Amino acid sequence: MSKEETDFEARSKILLNVAMKEPGHLKKWLQESGRRWLVFDSLELVDSLPFPDGLDTLMQIIACYRDHRRAIPSGEFEEMPDPTLGQKVRVPLMKDENLEVAEMDRLIRYYIGKASEKDPNWKLDNPPL
Secondary structure (H helix, E strand, O other), X not given: OXXXXXXXXXXXXXXXXXXXXXXXXXXXXXXXXXXXXXXXXXXXXXXXXXXXXXXXXXXXXXXXXHHHHOOXXXXXXXXXXXXXOOEEEEEEEEOOOOOOHXXXXXXXXXXXXXXHHHOOOOOOOOOOO
């Protein structure tokens, strides 16, 4: 292993240790390390995880993410009858685990930028690779 690789690994370990001190640090590290959006082939992820502990952990992460999103208002409402009031009330709808169009838009734009950095000739309207 070269000195450059060793230095990089040492810096990465220090940064990761700092990032793990609190959620705000971890969020900053994720943002600054280019991990704002974690996109990967989930089938490859399953193949890479130790069995069974890694798979159990992944299922817990998915459940935590789903539960967290279900606590975030979507900004939309539904009119529902309230039997105690005898009238309709506006009930806020919460997000689900799927990304909303605005979130997908930010994700797509981010990765189009990354693809364009890697290949300046890449264009969205080119034929698929």
